[in-house]
Amino acid sequence: MKVDIAELSVLRSFVAPDGNPSSEVKAPKGVGRGFRCLFREFDNAHGGAVANVQSLIDFRQKLPQAERATLDALFLWPLALVESEGHSVGYLTAVVKPRFEERVRTPHSGEVTVPRTLDWLNNPDHARAVGASVVVESHDIILRVAYCAQIARAIHFVHSRGVVFGDIGPLQVVTSDSPIDVMLVGTEFMRVGGFSGEQQRVHSVGMCPTECARGQTVHDVGTDRFKLAALFRRILGEAEESPAPLFSLGARIDNEGIGMFDRGLGTDPHARPSAFEWYSYLYSQTVSHSAPPVIEMFEVLPEHGLRYQSIEVTWRVRGHRRLSLESPWGEVHALGIGASRHRLTLKQSGQFRLVASNGHGTTERSTDIVYAFDPPAVRFVEVPELGDIATAMTGLDSTFLAEQVVQGPEFNWLDGNFGAVALPELPRLPELPQFDSVEVPLRQIDWEGLTSVVDHAMRTAEKEARYGNAGLLLLRRRAGVFFSRARSLVATVATAHLRVRTRRRSSRRH
Numbered sequence: 001m002k003v004d005i006a007e008l009s010v011l012r013s014f015v016a017p018d019g020n021p022s023s024e025v026k027a028p029k030g031v032g033r034g035f036r037c038l039f040r041e042f043d044n045a046h047g048g049a050v051a052n053v054q055s056l057i058d059f060r061q062k063l064p065q066a067e068r069a070t071l072d073a074l075f076l077w078p079l080a081l082v083e084s085e086g087h088s089v090g091y092l093t094a095v096v097k098p099r100f101e102e103r104v105r106t107p108h109s110g111e112v113t114v115p116r117t118l119d120w121l122n123n124p125d126h127a128r129a130v131g132a133s134v135v136v137e138s139h140d141i142i143l144r145v146a147y148c149a150q151i152a153r154a155i156h157f158v159h160s161r162g163v164v165f166g167d168i169g170p171l172q173v174v175t176s177d178s179p180i181d182v183m184l185v186g187t188e189f190m191r192v193g194g195f196s197g198e199q200q201r202v203h204s205v206g207m208c209p210t211e212c213a214r215g216q217t218v219h220d221v222g223t224d225r226f227k228l229a230a231l232f233r234r235i236l237g238e239a240e241e242s243p244a245p246l247f248s249l250g251a252r253i254d255n256e257g258i259g260m261f262d263r264g265l266g267t268d269p270h271a272r273p274s275a276f277e278w279y280s281y282l283y284s285q286t287v288s289h290s291a292p293p294v295i296e297m298f299e300v301l302p303e304h305g306l307r308y309q310s311i312e313v314t315w316r317v318r319g320h321r322r323l324s325l326e327s328p329w330g331e332v333h334a335l336g337i338g339a340s341r342h343r344l345t346l347k348q349s350g351q352f353r354l355v356a357s358n359g360h361g362t363t364e365r366s367t368d369i370v371y372a373f374d375p376p377a378v379r380f381v382e383v384p385e386l387g388d389i390a391t392a393m394t395g396l397d398s399t400f401l402a403e404q405v406v407q408g409p410e411f412n413w414l415d416g417n418f419g420a421v422a423l424p425e426l427p428r429l430p431e432l433p434q435f436d437s438v439e440v441p442l443r444q445i446d447w448e449g450l451t452s453v454v455d456h457a458m459r460t461a462e463k464e465a466r467y468g469n470a471g472l473l474l475l476r477r478r479a480g481v482f483f484s485r486a487r488s489l490v491a492t493v494a495t496a497h498l499r500v501r502t503r504r505r506s507s508r509r510h
Helices: 047-062 065-074 118-122 124-129 141-159 221-236 255-264 275-288 398-402 412-418 447-467 469-509
Strands: 002-004 010-015 021-026 036-041 080-084 087-093 101-106 110-115 173-177 180-184 294-301 304-306 310-318 322-326 332-335 341-345 353-358 361-366 371-373
Touching: 047 080, 047 087, 065 141, 065 180, 118 124, 118 173, 118 221, 141 180, 141 221, 141 275, 221 255, 221 275, 255 275, 275 310, 294 353, 294 361, 310 353, 332 341
Parallel strands: 002 080, 304 371
Antiparallel strands: 010 021, 021 036, 036 087, 080 087, 101 110, 173 180, 294 310, 310 341, 322 332, 322 353, 353 361
């Protein structure tokens, strides 16, 4: 349908929030269902823009009556093209309902009526300064979540029917507080699926997706999803400007929401949450905040550990505005709303308690007992007592031994070490014969083999202490074998020395 501009009766003219010239006119016959319409002039009436608006008009006409009514309630949808001398100069839409408008007093124009765009919602100080009738405080997250849910519902309506919105931004959304409702304006940049005509690519300030910054020129569902997440971040975040995309959300939404924003503002268009996913999440948040919080999961890993070991507490909570963790030793940790885990040092056994609350009540949940064990420590080492070391070293020259040990020729340092720990006395060693090594040169004796008796005795005694009588029998058997070998060695050396002396005497006689 097309209307000649000469047929329009202008009631008032103004500049729309997005900067386009607009006029309120009497509704031509057959256009819309009210007495008034809004005439919006094309900012740039090129062929692509006109053809795109015509495709939007045709799309509306093909919808069933019920869906068309929903479309008209959610969007200022194009109703008809307006021509001047055969050229399209603009289009007609329905007017913004009074509940989406504010009457404010300005220094130059006096009292005027303006649409209540999202800028008013995002900047409550400005709304308060100009005397707005609706001021939504920044900390009123529940009300802000409700507005976001309505926006997601509207975008899902067109996405599910193959329509891309294009320029989603704060100036394209107007709000109402009774009831909580939104309407999207500036629909000339929307695109019906299958339409491939030339279009103007526009992005509101701060709403340009990553792929468009890299050169993509086509609005699609992926770019809409990015702008939807960016718009919600402005509504729910503490400040519009922040050092990181998610920085302003940590104390305002839960961990599930943080994850959705992380995907929505990411570089992968296919990973971004759809408008339906956003609506489902935001609606569930509205419902969950109408009752006390629900703690779905709360656990500590590991369930037991060494004292002063690091442990991790995890949880999943819905509908909370405040969250705290109480430890068995009395510490209370205030947690962020968006947190889902917390690490701390295990100091003692007991139960951890998670406390979640909102305006409707408080919910608590405790873990099973988490046990803290002291780490194992070596308090003493059992070394069996051998008695006087000189008994085991009979036949050795202490002067020569002094050259091999650092402590000197005395053995009391070794005896003292053995007696440092009082232990049950072991059975005495069997009586061992003394070595008759008179006149045997010291250099001919295997001192390394003889002194190793101490090491053998200590290892064997340790086995006896561990394995009982079996170790004692092993001690006796090894001691007997050793002294048999030692006696044989000394006898061989002594015999050889005797033969040498005998030969020398015989040679002197001759």
